[in-house]
Amino acid sequence: MPMPFLRTVALGLAGWALCIGAWSQTAPSPCASLGAGLPQRAARAPGGAAFADAVGGLPEHERDRAIRDELLAGNLPAFLRRLQPVTARALLPTGRMVSLTLCVLPDYLSIGSDDDHLRVPMGLDSALAVAARFGFMLPTRRIVDLIYRQASVRLAPQPLPAGDQMRSTGYIRRHDAMVREQMAEAGAAEGALTAGHKKDVVLSARLWTQPGRVAIYGWHRAVGAPIQPLSTVHGARYVDYSHGVRLVSDVVFVDDRPTSLFDALADAVLAPLLSDEGPLPRAGQLGG
Secondary structure, three states: OOHHHHHHHHHOHHHOOEEEEOOOOOOOOOOOOOOOOOOOOOOOOOOHHHHHHHHOOOOHHHHHHHHHHHHHOOOOOHHHHOOEEEEEEEEOOOOOEEEEEEEEOOOOOEEEOOOOEEEOOOOHHHHHHHHHHHOEEOOEHHHHHHHHHHOOEEOOOOOOOOOHHHHOHHHHHHHHHHHHHHHHHHOOOOOOOEEOOOEEEEEOOHHHHOOOEOEEEEEEEEOOEEEEEEEOOOEOOOOOOOEEOOOEEOEEEEOOEEEEHHHHHHOOOOHHHHOOOOOOOOHHHHOO
């Protein structure tokens, strides 16, 4: 395709009508098989409570390494393996409608079983390493917004008092208990597409111009109303209780055709459905 045409299309993207809606309940999900490649959880793997007890006294960087090792070993709940579809549709300047379906974890990464798990924040390098090993990537700001719009369970943010304790395992456990109580009160089942309860660690164009930082966004109070605007204030190792890591499969469906999400993010026509910062390089260039 000639580059002048691509530039013309790109210039017209701001006028696209993005039609965001939940996947039809009658159609089979294209995401059904994409969680099958995640490593199986060992029978003797620790649950969330036991893991939290084990890492409670560790320095932050050692806790982060322990979280990374447990996830890479497959110690995550079964419900996280049932990916949920999130779909964006846009009208091209040519008049053709394009549909793009992402397959995302229903909730943030957790350690443990369905009945005993703990949502765990991670530094950027660990998040990227887990995503790459699983064949996934981190969301962008636009993908976080899409997930929130289409979530069947929207939980109100629950900030805890600020201070050095924000980075402690105790705060991580306390906030996770608050989220579980919210879900119980809402009658929400684990495995439903859930959003609003954490800030997301995201991919952003800023990470390539500001190396050594982490990008955080989200904690929505309502559609279009996140508490946390896109921020790269913190270093890449920074972690606190409010952060969550939600993975997005590298397989994306463009008009029902599977393709690489990395390729879609690098494409001048498709990237604006996924990123409000333009096309992005491959996340592997950031390290991990």
